[in-house]
Amino acid sequence: xFEQLKEKPADKILALAQAYREDPRADKIDLGVGVYxxxxxxxxxxxxxxxxxxxxxxxxTTKAYTALTxxxxxxxxxxxxxxxxxxxxxxxSAIATPGGTGAVRQAxxxxxxxxxxxxxxxxxPTWPNHLSILAHMGIEVVMYRYFDAExxxxxxxxxxxxxxxLRAGDVVLxxxxxxxxxxxxxxxxxWQAVVDLLNAKGALPMIDIAYQGFGDGLEADAAAVRYVAVxxxxxxxxxxCSKNFGIYRERTGILMAVAQDRALQRVAQGNLAYLNRQNxxxxxxxxARLVSMVLTDDALRADWQAELEEVRLGMLRLxxxxxxxxxxxxxxxxxxxxxxHRGMFxxxxxxxxxxxxxxxxxxxxxxxxxxxxxxGLNETTVPVLARAMIDVGI
Numbered sequence: 001x002f003e004q005l006k007e008k009p010a011d012k013i014l015a016l017a018q019a020y021r022e023d024p025r026a027d028k029i030d031l032g033v034g035v036y037x038x039x040x041x042x043x044x045x046x047x048x049x050x051x052x053x054x055x056x057x058x059x060x061t062t063k064a065y066t067a068l069t070x071x072x073x074x075x076x077x078x079x080x081x082x083x084x085x086x087x088x089x090x091x092x093s094a095i096a097t098p099g100g101t102g103a104v105r106q107a108x109x110x111x112x113x114x115x116x117x118x119x120x121x122x123x124x125p126t127w128p129n130h131l132s133i134l135a136h137m138g139i140e141v142v143m144y145r146y147f148d149a150e151x152x153x154x155x156x157x158x159x160x161x162x163x164x165x166l167r168a169g170d171v172v173l174x175x176x177x178x179x180x181x182x183x184x185x186x187x188x189x190x191w192q193a194v195v196d197l198l199n200a201k202g203a204l205p206m207i208d209i210a211y212q213g214f215g216d217g218l219e220a221d222a223a224a225v226r227y228v229a230v231x232x233x234x235x236x237x238x239x240x241c242s243k244n245f246g247i248y249r250e251r252t253g254i255l256m257a258v259a260q261d262r263a264l265q266r267v268a269q270g271n272l273a274y275l276n277r278q279n280x281x282x283x284x285x286x287x288a289r290l291v292s293m294v295l296t297d298d299a300l301r302a303d304w305q306a307e308l309e310e311v312r313l314g315m316l317r318l319x320x321x322x323x324x325x326x327x328x329x330x331x332x333x334x335x336x337x338x339x340x341h342r343g344m345f346x347x348x349x350x351x352x353x354x355x356x357x358x359x360x361x362x363x364x365x366x367x368x369x370x371x372x373x374x375x376g377l378n379e380t381t382v383p384v385l386a387r388a389m390i391d392v393g394i
Contacts, residue, residue, distance in 0.1 A: 016365055017032060027363055030373075034180065036375045041378075043246065048294045049294060052297075052300055066096075066283075074254070079254075081212070083258075096253070097254060099251040108134060109275050118169050119171070123179070125146070125181055125369065145162050149349055166198070171205075174207050176222070176225045178342050180211075181367065182345065183342055183344075183346040185341075204235070211243050218305065233259070234258065235256075238253065240252075250287025318374050319346070322339075322382050322385065323335050350370035355370050357392040
């Protein structure tokens with residue numbers, strides 16, 4: 001049987017990380033993999049998470065399975081974090097998942113189960129794994145315009161024109177905040193127009209929110225998600241705890257299904273539990289337990305929010321420093337968008353040839369579409385990147 005297997009293309013981001021590790025240059029800079037790093041290049045364990053782990057070590061008495069859908073305290077805490085008081089809890093079905101990726105996969109499974117003919121509209125560009133999973137599952141993808149390379153912002157008119165082709169039962173995949181890979185976000189007026197169009201077409205919004213707290217703050221970053229969930233008949237939300245809690249390897253995520261019709265919540269909850277059983281039975285608990293402990297303890301939550309705000313503001317300072325350094329070197333404001341974008345990522349607008357020159361001549365690694373991880377920089381490496389960008393003609 002195995003002789004029928006075919007080689008699969010290497011994941012470009014992981015391949016880039018491998019090339020970086022093999023580069024002997026001491027002054028190399030990694031702006032590729034989307035993991036938060038301190039100025040020292042370390043992905044830290046957050047203070048509140050470490051404190052929760054100490055507490056858990058003392059009080060945990062069993063490693064038995066939790067509920068099929070995950071620990072109820074985790075589900076309640078995460079629904080509260082993402083949706084606040086925008087909806088009643090009995091309007092939201094939820095399951096714990098192995099990371100945000102697991103939540104995305106379960107959402108696609110639910111969509112395929114309910115409507116095998118549904119098309120999923122995906123922003124151009126998007127997180128590459130969205131497209132990889134959809135292709136693997138055989139779900140039809142329709143790209144909609146999102147990023148305007150000329151303005152280095154959202155091509156909203158193009159986006160709306162493409163979404164006008166929606167049919168009833170189609171799904172639109174949206175980034176809740178801190179768009180990956182561009183860093184360019186919709187404003188609230190644009191979100192409202194998208195919701196009106198989805199409702200008019202009878203399409204389902206699916207929101208992937210992986211960076212809540214990394215953009216404009218925890219509440220501001222959730223505003224669009226809450227607006228959609230309140231104003232659409234049904235909404236799917238995939239959320240990740242990897243970034244804002246720094247627990248990447250614990251694989252902690254949640255999938256929420258929101259229904260305005262409360263009568264549908266019980267059926268939706270049962271189907272989500274069914275999907276968990278088919279794919280991995282009981283979800284992992286360690287990271288979820290830490291998240292629920294942090295979110296339900298006043299002192300831990302306050303410390304977590306303070307550290308998360310330090311992370312957010314640190315990335316904003318790096319954005320402003322890079323935009324300012326490029327303004328100084330280029331004599332123009334054409335890089336001002338870097339300070340305006342939000343989250344870990346921005347797309348610089350470089351050609352693949354320029355990206356390759358940055359790697360070969362300057363030891364600066366980034367994705368081929370010129371997406372950079374802002375958190376891969378520090379105050380010392382920002383001027384290095386700026387000079388290299390000018391040198392290769394960006």
